[in-house]
Amino acid sequence: MLKTRVRTLLVVVPLCVIVLALSHLPYVLTCAIAFLSLAGIYEIYSAANLLTSRKQLYVSWLLAVAICFMDIPEYWAILAVILLAAVIVFSHWMRH
Secondary structure (H helix, E strand, C coil): CHHHHHHHHHHHHHHHHHHHHCCCCHHHHHHHHHHHHHHHHHHHHHHCCCCCCHHHHHHHHHHHHHHHHCCCCCHHHHHHHHHHHHHHHHHHHHHC
């Protein structure tokens, strides 16, 4: 268990240093956020035992990446709607 965490640390820390060093470039942080979004969505689907529905997973990934790269003028309003939709969807999933 400890070996796995040390290996993860040896991969994640250099990646974080590289991202922070290149953060002055416009799309470096955006790509990092998109990658974290993809990983987070995968973890949520895994925790909810929904990895069998690949179409939903791929659509969620596509929307997450699209949102990361879109220039949204009223970003806070869009995030509020997305949060509300996520709460509704996950409460529906948890009932089943």
